[in-house]
Amino acid sequence: MTEDSPESQSRPAPLAGVIGQPIMHSRSPKLHGYWLKRYSIDGHYIPMPVKPENLAEVLRALPHLGFVGINVTIPHKEAVLTLADVVTDRAALIGAANTLIFRPDGKIHADNTDGYGFIANLRQAAPDWDADNSPAAVIGAGGAARAVVASLLDSGVKEIRITNRTRVRAEQIRAEFGARLIVYDWAQAGNMLEGAVTVVNASSLGMQDKQPLRIPLDALSPDALVTDLVYTPLMTQFLIDAQARGCRVVDGLGMLLHQAAPGFERWFGQRPAIDDETRRVVLE
Structure with a gap:
């Protein structure tokens, strides 16, 4: 199947994002948005404020809306471990997850890349x-x-x-x-x-x-x-x-950039470069 085939053209653009409360201070949307543009990837990364009482319902709904994964920030990093189907050893050891992958089989995979x-x-x-x-x-x-x-x-x-x-x-x-x-x-x-x-x-x-x-x-x-x-x-x-x-x-900015790279690669299929231009964009 070629990139120009009807099947590829009809595939929805993958969605990812970050959930937290509050969330508008996050620099992740700027970072991931820059990478999507840099690598000409047809996808979107969306900041989403989510209250703790709505967390489980939101996680169940997102895969059905086209999301392939999300980042997780305060106050949900511990709670998502109890809602995930698969938890990596390092996330379990740290007691928190910052990266979720919504797998094709419907399971939620939780990791910590900090x-x-x-x-x-x-x-x-x-x-x-x-x-x-x-x-x-x-x-x-x-x-x-x-x-x-x-x-x-x-x-x-x-x-x-x-x-x-x-x-x-x-x-x-x-x-x-x-x-x-x-x-x-x-x-x-x-x-x-x-x-x-x-x-x-x-x-x-x-x-x-x-x-x-x-x-x-x-x-x-x-x-x-x-x-x-x-x-x-x-x-x-x-x-x-x-x-x-x-x-x-x-x-500490480099840690923010590097922890984001594994999730971006899993969601969008491209390992992003962490360079001076990336730093400049995020600091703007």
């Missing part, structure tokens, strides 16, 4: 980053931090120090991920940075309109690689201060 996006961003921005160099230090204990911890362990990091304003959440992550994690009190977060070669802010602290991230950097080595999952602003005060100490820094 950890992949985090590591891919590090490797692109700092090609000589070596996961064997330990320890790593992670600030935060929410869903993003869980994805970061899982991906660092999977990459071979032998020791992860973790801190959170609410210590019990960090302790829970250690209980689930094992003895390679060491929990630090929030008041001792600065001490956690001593000797760390990879430092990650996986909290929302420092984000625009959020509380600042106040952790003393006196113990931070200038040889450390420092990254922040926050990308609004692109250069957070945490990254600015780390850079002033001589550290290499990696902003």
Whole structure:
């Protein structure tokens, strides 16, 4: 069957999108819309506000409306796991999904690509980053931090120090991920940075309109690689201060771009490039 055949012309354009509440702040529609145009793909990516009480009904309806998959953001990333038919090991380990594929057999396949996006961003921005160099230090204990911890362990990091304003959440992550994690009190977060070669802010602290991230950097080595999952602003005060100490820094926008690529490929059949032009478009 050729591309110009009546059968191909009659096929509806595949639909994908992102669900959350709220959703209009999401940059995913701009990103996926750009890729669809860049690769001349006849498809659409739609932002959809969905209330928690409507989530199950919406997920059942979308495949019948021509959707091949969706991204999932707050507050649905945990709830979709209970509604999916197939859950990947990494989504189950992290306890959340950000990418759903609606399979031809009608089943919902749930995955989490946040950890992949985090590591891919590090490797692109700092090609000589070596996961064997330990320890790593992670600030935060929410869903993003869980994805970061899982991906660092999977990459071979032998020791992860973790801190959170609410210590019990960090302790829970250690209980689930094992003895390679060491929990630090929030008041001792600065001490956690001593000797760390990879430092990650996986909290929302420092984000625009959020509380600042106040952790003393006196113990931070200038040889450390420092990254922040926050990308609004692109250069957070945490990254600015780390850079002033001589550290290499990696902003969080690349993680957003890289985590989106596997879903786009599954839905639309094209692996998108993550390059400077992609960054420019999303930041506009």
